[in-house]
Amino acid sequence: xxxxxxxxxxxxxxxxxxxxxxxxxxTTVLDALREHLDLTGAKKGCDHGQCGACxxxxxxxxxxxxxxxxxAQDGAEITTIEGLSEGGRLHPVQEAFLERDAFQCGYCTPGxxxxxxxxxxxxxSGWPSAVTDPDRATDRDAEIRERMxxxxxxxxxxxxxxxxxxxxxxxxSPTAAAGRRAGQTAAAGTHAGQAADEPGEASx
Amino acid sequence: xxxxKGAARQHTDTRTSAPVRLEGxxxxxxxxxxxxxxxxxxxxxxxxxxxxxxxxxxxxxxCGQALAEPGAxxxxxxxxxxxxxxxxxxxxxxxxxxxxxxxxxxVALAVAxxxxxxxxxxxxxxxxxxxxxxxxxxxxxxxxSHVLEEADDEAPEGWQRGDVEGAYAAAEIRIDAVYRxxxxxxxPMEPHAATALWADGQLVVHDSSQGAGWVRQTxxxxxxxxxxRITVVSEHxxxxxxxxxxxxxxxxxxxxxxxHVGRPVTLALPxxxxxxxxxxxxxxxxxxxxGAAADGRISALAHEVVSYHSTIGDFVEQAxxxxxxMYASPHSRTSHRxxxxxxxxxxxxxxxxECSGMFALESAMDELAxxxxxxxxxxxxxxxxxxxxxxxxxxxSRHLVECLREGARRFxxxxxxxxxxxxxxxxxxxxxGVAASTYSADVEPSEAxxxxxxxxNIRILLNATDIGTGARTILAQIAAEALDVPLDRVRIEIGxxxxxxxxxxxxxxxxxxxGWAVHKAATALAAxxxxxxxxxxxxGLRMAVNTExxxxxxxxxxxxxxxxxxxxxxxxxxxxxxTRLRRLLGVFAAGRILNARTARSQFVGAMTMGASMALLxxxxxxxxxxxxxxxxxxxxxxxxxxxxPDIQAYWIEEEDPHLNPLGVKGIGEIGIVGxxxxxxxxxxxxxxxxxxxLPVRVESLLPNLGAx
Numbered sequence: 035x036x037x038x039x040x041x042x043x044x045x046x047x048x049x050x051x052x053x054x055x056x057x058x059x060x061t062t063v064l065d066a067l068r069e070h071l072d073l074t075g076a077k078k079g080c081d082h083g084q085c086g087a088c089x090x091x092x093x094x095x096x097x098x099x100x101x102x103x104x105x106a107q108d109g110a111e112i113t114t115i116e117g118l119s120e121g122g123r124l125h126p127v128q129e130a131f132l133e134r135d136a137f138q139c140g141y142c143t144p145g146x147x148x149x150x151x152x153x154x155x156x157x158x159s160g161w162p163s164a165v166t167d168p169d170r171a172t173d174r175d176a177e178i179r180e181r182m183x184x185x186x187x188x189x190x191x192x193x194x195x196x197x198x199x200x201x202x203x204x205x206x207s208p209t210a211a212a213g214r215r216a217g218q219t220a221a222a223g224t225h226a227g228q229a230a231d232e233p234g235e236a237s238x
Numbered sequence: 239x240x241x242x243k244g245a246a247r248q249h250t251d252t253r254t255s256a257p258v259r260l261e262g263x264x265x266x267x268x269x270x271x272x273x274x275x276x277x278x279x280x281x282x283x284x285x286x287x288x289x290x291x292x293x294x295x296x297x298x299x300x301c302g303q304a305l306a307e308p309g310a311x312x313x314x315x316x317x318x319x320x321x322x323x324x325x326x327x328x329x330x331x332x333x334x335x336x337x338x339x340x341x342x343x344x345v346a347l348a349v350a351x352x353x354x355x356x357x358x359x360x361x362x363x364x365x366x367x368x369x370x371x372x373x374x375x376x377x378x379x380x381x382x383s384h385v386l387e388e389a390d391d392e393a394p395e396g397w398q399r400g401d402v403e404g405a406y407a408a409a410e411i412r413i414d415a416v417y418r419x420x421x422x423x424x425x426p427m428e429p430h431a432a433t434a435l436w437a438d439g440q441l442v443v444h445d446s447s448q449g450a451g452w453v454r455q456t457x458x459x460x461x462x463x464x465x466x467r468i469t470v471v472s473e474h475x476x477x478x479x480x481x482x483x484x485x486x487x488x489x490x491x492x493x494x495x496x497x498h499v500g501r502p503v504t505l506a507l508p509x510x511x512x513x514x515x516x517x518x519x520x521x522x523x524x525x526x527x528x529g530a531a532a533d534g535r536i537s538a539l540a541h542e543v544v545s546y547h548s549t550i551g552d553f554v555e556q557a558x559x560x561x562x563x564m565y566a567s568p569h570s571r572t573s574h575r576x577x578x579x580x581x582x583x584x585x586x587x588x589x590x591x592e593c594s595g596m597f598a599l600e601s602a603m604d605e606l607a608x609x610x611x612x613x614x615x616x617x618x619x620x621x622x623x624x625x626x627x628x629x630x631x632x633x634x635s636r637h638l639v640e641c642l643r644e645g646a647r648r649f650x651x652x653x654x655x656x657x658x659x660x661x662x663x664x665x666x667x668x669x670x671g672v673a674a675s676t677y678s679a680d681v682e683p684s685e686a687x688x689x690x691x692x693x694x695n696i697r698i699l700l701n702a703t704d705i706g707t708g709a710r711t712i713l714a715q716i717a718a719e720a721l722d723v724p725l726d727r728v729r730i731e732i733g734x735x736x737x738x739x740x741x742x743x744x745x746x747x748x749x750x751x752x753g754w755a756v757h758k759a760a761t762a763l764a765a766x767x768x769x770x771x772x773x774x775x776x777x778g779l780r781m782a783v784n785t786e787x788x789x790x791x792x793x794x795x796x797x798x799x800x801x802x803x804x805x806x807x808x809x810x811x812x813x814x815x816x817t818r819l820r821r822l823l824g825v826f827a828a829g830r831i832l833n834a835r836t837a838r839s840q841f842v843g844a845m846t847m848g849a850s851m852a853l854l855x856x857x858x859x860x861x862x863x864x865x866x867x868x869x870x871x872x873x874x875x876x877x878x879x880x881x882x883p884d885i886q887a888y889w890i891e892e893e894d895p896h897l898n899p900l901g902v903k904g905i906g907e908i909g910i911v912g913x914x915x916x917x918x919x920x921x922x923x924x925x926x927x928x929x930x931x932l933p934v935r936v937e938s939l940l941p942n943l944g945a946x
Contacts, residue, residue: 078429138840
């Protein structure tokens with residue numbers, strides 16, 4: 035690292051663990067995870083925010099980690115696919131992806147799952163999407179399809195992904211969801227009332 | 239051995255009892271490692287530099303500024319890169335000469351301590367070119383354009399039976415139409431990547447490949463080494479769709495760089511470079527002429543394709559081939575006119591040949607049904623051959639008619655002539671379409687080993703590749719069934735060239751080829767185990783088999799193909815011309831289905847890619863720069879969740895004793911064949927507008943819809 039002329043010390047809180055790094059200012063969060071912390075679950079599909087394979091949760095919200103510079107995320111709370119399961123117990127979204135065969139090659143899968151966790155949270159919090167019609171009952175599948183459209187799956191597992199996200203949403207305990215939401219008020223509160231489709235977020 | 243008609247069972251619910259993918263847990267927890275995710279000690283990074291001209295040569299390369307970048311280690315060019323041996327694949331002769339055969343071809347490779355430094359080093363390399371005039375657009379009058387002779391039996395004037403011109407001229411009904419498909423890009427989600435390491439005279443490469451054995455073979459030729467000094471590992475592969483079927487330049491570059499700098503090197507290609515160096519489906523212009531009687535019976539069928547190959551590759555999209563086997567037509571002709579262009583080399587993309595050709599043929603069949611005023615399903619049934627029209631051999635099994643009938647029933651097909659524009663919902667025009675599917679059911683020789691240990695655990699070893707198909711899972715199932723043990727007793731090891739030889743994951747041959755070898759090894763092991771009354775020793779028992787003789791002994795008296803029928807429903811907005819897919823339904827006759835869960839994913843996934851081809855995917859050729867401008871996933875659109883509504887796949891319970899001991903045909907490709915035609919035919923039914931150029935776009939529809 036001493037040969038690099040532009041580097042800064044940062045702390046990223048990854049899956050609940052503070053990780054001190056000296057990062058090249060050009061290093062994205064995605065590359066920091068993959069190349070510096072050996073957390074290769076987040077995938078590099080395009081490196082341009084076009085595919086969603088690198089989606090992680092930052093402060094509880096889904097983000098394309100290839101569009102975030104690590105130096106700008108000092109102190110951030112980052113959850114990656116590796117942090118979703120607890121002590122060998124899969125997250126409900128991971129369980130549902132397995133059961134529904136919601137993947138083939140598996141390369142977009144960590145991003146799909148992190149994106150789904152974020153999307154379910156957004157739906158539970160009442161954030162509207164582009165297809166939300168306040169005058170009509172929610173079409174849950176249409177909501178999931180819309181909200182998951184920032185994550186490309188070239189194997190074409192979308193039908194199963196939508197089913198899996200639907201299953202996970204139904205099975206998720208309301209208390210657990212509420213608990214997680216309470217822990218994220220600070221992060222989510224600043225965005226209350228905004229549509230979920232914003233640059234830097236895993237949606238198209 | 240035909241099953242009862244309409245024997246398809248419902249397989250729409252993903253919650254089946256079929257086993258879950260064996261590596262599924264690794265994939266959903268992010269612990270499955272792909273080629274760029276191995277980090278041997280001292281590993282450094284490479285970044286390639288593509289040519290910015292389409293034809294000519296390098297005059298000078300200035301690496302001074304690049305090597306002054308912090309972290310820079312080396313820049314490989316044709317002047318200092320290791321010399322490579324010859325292979326049959328000229329795209330792999332990277333950094334060997336100053337010549338440029340296409341834009342995007344690699345001219346240099348930067349190596350640096352970090353990924354960021356490698357990218358900066360690459361950006362600082364200055365290349366000076368002497369450009370020559372390039373030719374990148376297909377020209378049938380090109381002096382080198384010729385009727386392809388390699389396209390199985392195609393003579394200089396094409397492949398022919400009977401007198402097609404005479405029969406066509408005499409036909410009561412004549413269809414003559416030209417269909418166009420743009421270049422299409424594979425874009426697997428994992429960009430091509432390799433991590434290479436030299437140690438003690440051995441080369442180890444983790445490669446994102448559909449066949450580690452193929453890669454090892456080419457690396458041994460390129461580096462002049464014995465194969466046993468090379469190990470290629472492709473344990474988890476993030477999709478390929480043909481683009482990882484052959485060795486690709488990234489693997490060669492990574493190995494060269496690792497040798498040059500004496501450290502392990504990872505090279506992961508940037509997404510926007512893939513279109514130039516990993517192959518793609520070449521654009522085709524396809525003329526279909528069909529002559530028929532008033533009742534729809536075909537007397538003449540001519541399918542003539544104009545396409546191209548690159549100056550450093552001979553691959554041709556053999557789009558007209560399926561037309562030889564689909565329908566009974568006494569007079570028939572196919573031809574492929576191609577010429578070399580200064581374009582990035584086209585190559586395999588899912589169902590090469592069939593996918594392109596069946597869009598044209600099945601669209602033309604729909605046009606014929608309209609011209610004859612009969613139901614398009616009935617038209618196909620009337621032209622059903624009693625044996626393969628191409629070879630004259632009986633089909634080992636066909637069942638296309640069963641697929642059409644079963645699909646019609648499940649889809650709710652309204653029989654009778656099409657009545658375009660007859661169904662509306664407000665400002666939406668609704669239409670339905672049908673098309674047939676077909677793909678070859680081939681098999682390749684393979685080896686496999688089966689081991690049993692003293693505690694009754696089974697190990698299956700062969701160099702198969704699971705690129706997302708579920709190969710691991712079905713191979714373990716085959717072994718468990720043959721040995722009559724629970725699936726969790728079977729450990730399967732695939733994805734390394736150190737394992738027994740197996741062919742690549744391609745051409746829908748994996749299940750048949752690998753499965754046959756695993757079945758043979760496991761069956762032999764079971765027989766050995768049954769013969770013994772004493773417990774196994776510590777070393778256990780091992781059976782190694784090769785299916786070369788079995789495959790060669792297969793009867794040559796049958797034509798073997800899979801078939802299917804696809805149905806689409808679309809809505810077209812009369813005011814905006816926007817087409818949205820409402821639903822797709824496919825019924826396939828593809829032999830025995832080994833795992834309902836993963837099989838359904840293969841069919842539905844391929845149909846999804848077909849829908850994407852029909853409505854979204856579009857690459858062009860820039861005549862000035864000589865390359866595809868649509869190089870990333872923002873400019874080259876592929877379907878996302880919002881584009882994909884209800885897609886259902888079913889299959890006929892087909893028993894075919896003439897294939898292989900498992901009765902499987904392979905299912906990786908057939909699902910994309912015919913999808914685009916079904917969608918375009920549905921658009922015609924909705925609007926009365928025949929779209930013969932893919933993708934179906936607003937520009938094609940809007941001028942013809944009429945204002946409300």
